[in-house]
Amino acid sequence: MKLKELVKKIRSKNAGPFLLTIDIFCSNKKKFQMVVQNVTKIEISTLYKIPKEQINIFPIKNLNIVKITIPRPNIQGSSKDRDLHGASFGIILEELKIK
């Protein structure tokens, strides 16, 4: 199964110009636990080409949301940035295989 088939929504947003934050919304505790187990710093590091030490993952139990905060791959609005509002970075996670 792919992550996008498991979860309700994956949202990515800027958290200021220098950080990107991705929220994974799950419909129940079981799915939330599966996301917690599968979406690890190793996976994020590979998909976003970001060192593991710079990744923060916050499981938010009472909301069944997993939040991931990483440095923006390119600073918002810099010459190399292609996504001013950080709108599409969540899509990279959608294809992640869930074990």
Next chain:
Amino acid sequence: MNIKVLVPTGALGITYCKKTLNKGLKEKPDIIVVDGGSTDSGPAYLGKGKSKYSRSSTKSEWKTLMIAREKLKIPLVIGSAGTCGTDKTVDWFLEITKELAKELNQNIKVTLLKCSQSKKVINKAFLSKNIFPLNNAPKISSKKIINCTNIVGLAGVEQITEAINTKADIIICGRSTDASLIASLPIMKGVDKAIAWHAGKIGECGAFCTTNPKSGVILISFEKNGFFIKPVSNNTKATPYTVSAHMVYENSNPFTLIEPGGLLDVKKAIYKKQKDGSVYVTGANWVEDNNYKIKLEGTKVVGYQSISIVLIRDESYVRRIKKWSKQIKNKVKKIIQNSLSLKKKNYEIQFRFVGKNATLGSLERKKVEPNEIGVLVVVTAEKQYECEEISKILNPLLLHHSLYNNRELPTFSFPLSPPSFKIGKKYEFCLNHIVKVENPMDIFKLEKYSI
């Protein structure tokens, strides 16, 4: 104690429902607060000191709020006026307010809270080691500070309180933290700081914390140790989920929020559903910072840009788009060197393939074979005329470059005339720092007007 704060919308300029606003006014709020800005739309607004939203829509939405204020005789506050909240956009907003006061025949007192920073003062703070980097901040130097086009400091509760204390009818704030706009009056009236700041974060985007984000208007009702989030629109509810989930929104950490003067911690917050469709919130904690710090935002110019757009529909070229663009790049490199005497390090040409990987670039993992590709060519150089020269050198190649020998030249599709466009100065954010100050008002200014 019961303090009511009315938030008409998440941002002035994106429209809100006037009917719902009028319903909210019937609840007799003590203040109307609205946010006017953010860095979320990119560095160009702070770079230029300009508003993202149209002047006419801003004026029309502000007009309704000015009428509402006159009716209730309560203060009306806008934060981060004109998107970036520089002194220039605050003055722009004052000009709109003056025009409206005349049109509406209102006699009003206006206080401006100015947040633009002197580069000299910020550099002095840097040299005396009073500036500290935040997470993932770029490196700074005196030269980089002096080269900023604009620097703003983010006002918090202390500065907005000073502005409210002037007893003005309308308060136009430069760059301010979203949460502080809502938190200021309740804190002045004795509401617990943690409660006020928590409500500030939850209510910052208006009805985003309800089941119907589009409805815009919310009312936040404060007691000393708790607050109610009350949606105003019909068929809209706040639930413990919609309210608590807003702590996650555009926030790097869902449990804590750093604000001027301290840190909000909501790990132990309690969200209780009420019978009337509102939610009652208690339990947050505020950790006061003994060293008062202000967040800074700054922009610099990194060059100039021009862009061209060409559409490739010939599938044999769609399949070889990388090779095609590489050959063009190599060809123009030689022409640029010979005719413009520009070395490769003095300019940059990016080819972005819309329909293939323009959004994610090297992070794109999906391989697709589209029918067509839009090629967005972005040229960056030190001078505008160099960008235009390079775009014009590129043009015949984008139109006719062939991958094959001994064949008639292909022709590709330009969707617009002229085929290339001047973007102007290219700005980048260059500060993600905080400055320590002795007194919260040290680097902010108040200006008072009677209109």
